[in-house]
Amino acid sequence: MRFGQRLAAAVAEHGPLCVGIDPHPALLDAWGLPRDVSGLERFALTCVEAFGGHVAAVKPQAAFFEAHGSRGVAVLERVVADLRGSGTLVLVDAKRGDIGSTMAAYAAAYLTEGSPLAGDAVTLSPYLGFGSLDPALEAARASGRGVFVLALTSNPEGSSVQRAVGSDGRSVAQSIIDEAARRNAGADPLGDVGLVVGATVGDLGVDLSHLRGPVLAPGFGAQGATAADLRAVFGRELPGVLPTSSRDVLRHGPGSAALRSAAASARDSLAL
Numbered sequence: 080m081r082f083g084q085r086l087a088a089a090v091a092e093h094g095p096l097c098v099g100i101d102p103h104p105a106l107l108d109a110w111g112l113p114r115d116v117s118g119l120e121r122f123a124l125t126c127v128e129a130f131g132g133h134v135a136a137v138k139p140q141a142a143f144f145e146a147h148g149s150r151g152v153a154v155l156e157r158v159v160a161d162l163r164g165s166g167t168l169v170l171v172d173a174k175r176g177d178i179g180s181t182m183a184a185y186a187a188a189y190l191t192e193g194s195p196l197a198g199d200a201v202t203l204s205p206y207l208g209f210g211s212l213d214p215a216l217e218a219a220r221a222s223g224r225g226v227f228v229l230a231l232t233s234n235p236e237g238s239s240v241q242r243a244v245g246s247d248g249r250s251v252a253q254s255i256i257d258e259a260a261r262r263n264a265g266a267d268p269l270g271d272v273g274l275v276v277g278a279t280v281g282d283l284g285v286d287l288s289h290l291r292g293p294v295l296a297p298g299f300g301a302q303g304a305t306a307a308d309l310r311a312v313f314g315r316e317l318p319g320v321l322p323t324s325s326r327d328v329l330r331h332g333p334g335s336a337a338l339r340s341a342a343a344s345a346r347d348s349l350a351l
């Protein structure tokens with residue numbers, strides 16, 4: 080099954096929530112774990128136990144694993160394998176973006192069957208030009224995986240770049256959305272080219288109605304966006320949106336039952 084179909088099925092089964100695994104040093108402290116690779120591993124595997132098989136998708140943030148060097152990356156590889164083994168979709172948040180020839184190498188790492196870092200999808204940055212991502216989009220198509228391309232990010236610094244208007248009158252974000260929509264044309268129910276649009280962006284100011292792809296919405300929880308904000312930002316596009324929350328769920332650890340229950344509460348709040 081293609082990524083868009085698998086994501087739609089996962090959301091139908093578990094509800095629209097992605098939980099992030101972001102092993103911040105402060106969270107390792109709060110969980111009583113050492114700030115080293117053994118603490119990272121314990122943290123990450125507790126999350127796997129808590130969320131695997133219980134939420135639609137999990138988003139490990141690669142940066143927190145890379146911060147521990149090759150042994151940290153090995154933990155990320157185990158997280159990817161174990162979550163996929165549990166049937167939970169894995170969105171690796173690595174925000175890769177480069178010239179096309181280098182994108183092919185990132186695609187080999189994150190989107191190619193048999194690579195230990197290949198989850199079900201990866202986040203990509205289009206700011207070297209959307210076309211530079213084509214090797215990754217091709218690899219995703221070939222392996223039944225997906226991508227989430229940054230369009231309107233949740234951080235306040237993003238809008239000066241992403242809302243800038245080009246010579247054709249479209250904002251940068253709208254041109255990224257339109258490129259993604261072109262790649263998803265004809266997909267049913269969802270194509271494999273998703274976007275990242277923060278739950279914190281306020282007035283959306285872009286048209287997502289032709290996307291035919293999933294929207295990953297960070298900013299829900301710790302960055303201040305609520306379920307009401309998600310409804311206000313996305314309106315009738317909300318059914319295609321996958322809110323993602325990391326710290327606001329992870330602060331309920333280290334018990335895996337409490338983590339799972341926090342994820343369920345976050346998901347249920349979205350249905351109100």
Ligand SMILES: O=c1ccn([C@@H]2O[C@H](COP(=O)(O)O)[C@@H](O)[C@H]2O)c(=O)[nH]1
Binds near residue numbers: 140324
């Ligand atoms: O626009 C973006 C894109 C990605 N992120 C990532 O999502 C999580 C958010 O963590 P919280 O603890 O829920 O704030 C984190 O990994 C970011 O790198 C984002 O926040 N905004």
